[in-house]
Amino acid sequence: MRLFRKPDSVRGMLLAILLPAGIGLMALAWFVHGSLLDRMSREFVEGRLQDEAAFLEHQLRESGGQTEALKTGGYFQEVFHHGFAIASGDSTVVYPRSWGTLLNPLLKSSQPGTVRIRDMDVGDAPSDLLAYRQSFAIGDSPVTVVVAEDMAALDDSQAELHVWTAVVSILLIILMVGSIWLGITLSMRPVVTLRAALRKLQDREVSRINVECPEEFRPLVQQLNQLLDSQDQRLERSREALANLSHSVKTPIAAVRQSLEDTEKSLSDRLRRDMAARLSDIDRQLEAEMRRSRFAGPQVGKSAFPVSQSRDLLWMMGRLYPDKSFELSTDLTQERRWPIEEHDLNEILGNLLDNAGKWSDRCVELCLSETREQLQIIVNDDGPGVAEEGREQLGRRGLRLDQQSTGHGLGLAIVLDIVKRYGGQAGFATSAAGGLEARVVFPASVRPTPEA
Incomplete structure (x- = not known):
């Protein structure tokens, strides 16, 4: 039995990922807040206890260590809001008196600094106490001061604050869920628009998808329109x-x-x-x-290995014309792909190499190159070539293949058709060896071109 079923919709998937993540992070923040609050409160109380111990030391030094002078006037009750104990010689002062059971042992202790006393059940004394002990001497008389605070009241205040933090966190989670839902709904609107456009396309109300969509959906719309162009081209x-x-x-x-x-x-x-x-x-x-x-034209996901196909064709042409040399010149690797359907590339290379092999004297050279803007195929031969005025007729549409110029015209109409459907260009010139140079250039990002 599966404990978790993958949501069928994008909205469900996003909620299944973002909602637990948001709740988990909020819960972690709440626990961290409680830990930091407790630490900060303890450090604050410790600092205040140290300041009050220093104040007591100052008052005792001014009174010459006489604690009796401090008892009158209720001074400590008004200044301090927690308990304290002072031992000077044989005199001991503890306030409030109910804390004496807890503070007297600290006066006799030799450990200075902060001490935490928990889980004590002594009459009216607090069960959770934080005390600071300090010893000093006034003249020859040792003095020990202990200042303590009831942490229960502070813990109650912290707990209340922590509860309110939890309430605010829950409200923030609800707000976050609403924000996530709103964001997902707004983000999915282009999908609804695209679905409506596809329905119109199916009902023949439009011929292409033309909707405003986010950048992430544009490649999808372009590929769909490219598929429609390809289908129209095949029908045409x-x-x-x-x-x-x-x-x-x-x-x-x-x-x-x-x-x-x-x-x-x-x-x-x-x-x-x-x-x-x-x-x-x-x-x-x-x-x-x-x-x-059989021309496929540009198709999504279709590609060819130009180097591998070229080598296979050159080997075949070498067997077809054994008295001639066929060479490949390229910087492309064996694994390099071109966005051209394999059969279409074979038609282009095969026709160009066959014409060049038929009319060359000794050598045919195939050059493959690539830049960021274009893909290029060049076939050179050392044959008689074609006059400049005759090059314009090579592969001209409307001429039957068997009525074209002798030699290089055979099959070039097919080449020009394929190149045109890939949005490329084909041209002819005189090669360096005096024969014909056939040059085919495709854009690096192949897009279908509508039929003329």
């Missing part, structure tokens, strides 16, 4: 792929169908080759759109 890509396929395959299929339905014409070799070419066009278009449909 699916629609676009269907439209492209519908537009691209209608004409070749119609041509092949017409040739097959025309029974008056025999299937010549030329017609067979033409039909095969048409079917190849359909196959390439299907493959291209299937590859586009």
